[in-house]
Amino acid sequence: GKTILITGVASGIGARAAELAGQMGADVIGIDVREPSSGISSFIKGDLSTAAGVEDIVKQLPNRIDALANVAGLSGNTGVTATLAVNFYGLRALSEAVAPRLREGGAIVNVASIAGYGWRANLERAKSLTTIEGFPDVASLVSEHGLKNEEGYPLSKELLLLWTMRAAHQHLFRDRGIRVNAVSPGPVETPILKQFRAVLGDARVDSDIMRVGRAGTSADIAPAILFLCSDGARWINGANLPVDGGLEASINADVL
Numbered sequence: 001g002k003t004i005l006i007t008g009v010a011s012g013i014g015a016r017a018a019e020l021a022g023q024m025g026a027d028v029i030g031i032d033v034r035e036p037s038s039g040i041s042s043f044i045k046g047d048l049s050t051a052a053g054v055e056d057i058v059k060q061l062p063n064r065i066d067a068l069a070n071v072a073g074l075s076g077n078t079g080v081t082a083t084l085a086v087n088f089y090g091l092r093a094l095s096e097a098v099a100p101r102l103r104e105g106g107a108i109v110n111v112a113s114i115a116g117y118g119w120r121a122n123l124e125r126a127k128s129l130t131t132i133e134g135f136p137d138v139a140s141l142v143s144e145h146g147l148k149n150e151e152g153y154p155l156s157k158e159l160l161l162l163w164t165m166r167a168a169h170q171h172l173f174r175d176r177g178i179r180v181n182a183v184s185p186g187p188v189e190t191p192i193l194k195q196f197r198a199v200l201g202d203a204r205v206d207s208d209i210m211r212v213g214r215a216g217t218s219a220d221i222a223p224a225i226l227f228l229c230s231d232g233a234r235w236i237n238g239a240n241l242p243v244d245g246g247l248e249a250s251i252n253a254d255v256l
């Protein structure tokens with residue numbers, strides 16, 4: 001069987017992706033800072049928000065992994081530093097540390113968001129924050145760049161989308177045929193959505209939902225993650241797949 005590493009398995013999209021991968025016959029290794037309630041064959045409790053936390057996780061991993069799904073994320077309501085650390089720098093540090101253990105032709109899938117839509121408009125800032133190597137002192141970065149708390153979540157996803165495209169062409173991954181792609185959900189009914197409602201307001205979240213008729217569910221997102229992890233996606237690299245019922249299309253085409 002295939003071995004797939006999935007972060008964020010204690011809740012929402014990560015939990016559903018782990019369940020589905022198990023049903024499809026994969027050996028799932030789940031990672032989360034919280035204990036999952038059930039169903040993960042192998043679980044590593046670990047914190048992606050610090051370099052030491054990532055190192056501790058990597059020490060416990062097997063030497064041969066087929067795919068890594070980076071699903072864990074914070075909503076932004078615990079502050080910009082923690083959000084950038086988990087949603088981008090920790091995710092990237094884990095991916096780079098896992099790369100040598102990924103088999104040739106393996107895959108990495110990053111769960112970004114429609115919230116990262118502004119990556120192109122903010123390209124210069126995103127470039128400067130993604131070209132910093134290693135796991136930086138995120139608190140210092142935040143004060144240097146004067147980043148506000150409410151910017152944390154969208155910025156983390158902008159960085160993730162840009163890095164996904166760059167990583168597809170990074171020697172560490174490309175030289176061994178490791179593909180790097182992203183999935184960008186729209187609003188999905190998971191515990192994080194309540195936090196988005198608190199930060200953005202109900203009106204904003206509901207207008208996005210109204211555009212596409214309903215909110216997504218974890219079961220709408222998980223199959224797209226596993227497809228991009230699979231060999232059937234072997235010629236898809238550096239891509240972002242919106243899984244949002246058409247929300248991004250409606251913005252791009254200016255359809256109300």
Ligand code: NAI
Pocket residue numbers: 007008009010011012013014031032033034046047048049071072073074086111112113114115184185186187188189190191192193
């Ligand atoms: P969730 O809150 O249900 O699950 C997130 C998981 O990440 C939790 O189990 C949490 O413990 C884990 N996590 C948080 N900090 C961690 C850390 N330091 N180390 C390890 N694990 C940590 O949320 P959901 O919806 O399942 O989110 C999954 C991903 O989907 C996130 O990256 C989120 O940004 C993204 N997303 C979610 C949307 C939604 O509306 N639900 C929309 C767009 C993107």
